[in-house]
Amino acid sequence: AQLQESGPGLVKPSQTLSLTCAVSGDSITSPGYYWSWIRQPPGEDLEWLGYIAYSGSVYYSPVFSSRVSISRDTSKNQFTLRLFAVTPEDTALYMCAADLSPFLSSDLSMYRFRGQGTQATVSS
Secondary structure, three states: OEEEEEOOOEEOOOOOEEEEEEEEOOOOOOOOOEEEEEEEOOOOOOEEEEEEEOOOOEEEOOOOOOOEEEEEEOOOOEEEEEEOOOOHHHOEEEEEEEEOOOOOOOOHHHOOEEOOOEEEEEOO
16 A cells, blocks of 8 residues: 655644545555554654554544544545644654554554655644
8 A cells, every 4th residue: 555644734733733644555444454643743753643443443542532533534545633732742744654453653664554754833
């Protein structure tokens, strides 16, 4: 599968950041696949935000669970991350990744497929 992230690039504090991962070469409903979002703030470690499974079930990192949502559009074969009430600390490179195991990990080397990432900046 090939994964391609897209998003607005710049959002204001307190707004909702919405990013999409378009998938080609495989279906997001293919049995066994887990589709994750991972981010890396500048100068900091990678952070795993959550995944949506092939079944549509979701699991979020406890760190972000109060303000993150992952959904999917099976007709477009894509999944979307929404991060609510963003602050400048949410500025990061956001990446989508996928594997046949439900990793709860930010280690990108563990994922079979991953996108190049899209930069999101939170600033007024």
